[in-house]
Amino acid sequence: MHVPDGFINAPVSAVAGVVAAGAVAVSLKGARRELDERTAPLAGLVAAFIFAVQMLNFPVAAGTSGHLLGGALAAILVGPFTGVLCISVVLLMQGVLFADGGLTALGVNITVMGVVTTVVAYALFRGLVKVLPRGRRSVTVASFVAALVSVPAAAAVFTLVYAVGGTTDVPTGTVFTAMVGVHTLIGLGEAAITAATVGAVIAVRPDLVHGARGLTAPLKLRVGGELVDAAPAAAPVTVGRSPRKVWITGLVASLILAGFVSFYASASPDGLEKVAADKGIDKNVEDHAAKDSPLADYGVKDVTDARLSGGLAGVIGVGVTVVVGTGVFWVVRKRRTPTEAAEAPVAETV
Known part of the structure; x- marks a missing residue:
């Protein structure tokens, strides 16, 4: 859904740019509450993973891909503010x-693809996890x-922007x-990818999934024929466990997806x-200002x-995105003192 230059006129594109800049500014401030020394590199990895998976167009109808x-995915894994970033x-x-995606349309794209999807998805996700039974399966269902x-919410907002x-x-x-x-x-493809990714991370490190925090299910005991909550057991100690293995696994997966699997993506135009x-x-689409970039298309x-060219471009894109993203999130992160780190609560699991 990358909007090119020429779809939306200059005044509305400028307004969308202001909206996007404001959303990014708010997110930079909000992300400080979501990021620390452990999660900042993971947020950079999430950005790189999304870049890689966006190269994998899948067919959805005759002559159309998505x-x-x-x-x-970003909001649930690392938080809504960090997700927008x-x-x-x-x-x-x-x-x-x-x-x-057009450079003059960058504000439109950030607003539609970044802000709308993140806000709508995370609000609905939080509402669902409150009413569904507590547990890992419910987190996955809510993610789906x-x-x-x-996705259709973002399409509807694009239509509104087009109308204006x-x-x-x-x-x-x-x-x-x-x-x-x-x-x-x-959206069905988006849901399947999101649920599968969130489910995979929860299976190995639930403490690293922002949307799953605090969703422990109390143990039930039958007393006198009735089920009552058991006294909470000590949660497994996850604070201090390095997320390095998750980071390395995610990076390798991103490189494989962008560098190899992307060659087999659908060549049909997206939605x-x-x-x-x-x-x-x-009719009024304009040539991209970066059409002569060494990595264009x-x-x-x-x-x-073609296989080598696309694979190299994908690997370069993953590498640049993870470096830039990690750098941004490392600067934004909340810096904890040694005392705060030692007193940090043990992460809950689902």
């Missing part, structure tokens, strides 16, 4: 290095539903029906591209072998 947006870093890298809803600042005269109702329809199908071509909202310039 890809992960990632807002729900993760998607913003990914979109910035894609726009500047790979000519994917939240991710599913976040679109550069073509295609009826808004036509755009809304087409966008929400195809992105509901894409927005397909709707734009079918309905005619791409996810290929390395002057490397003639």
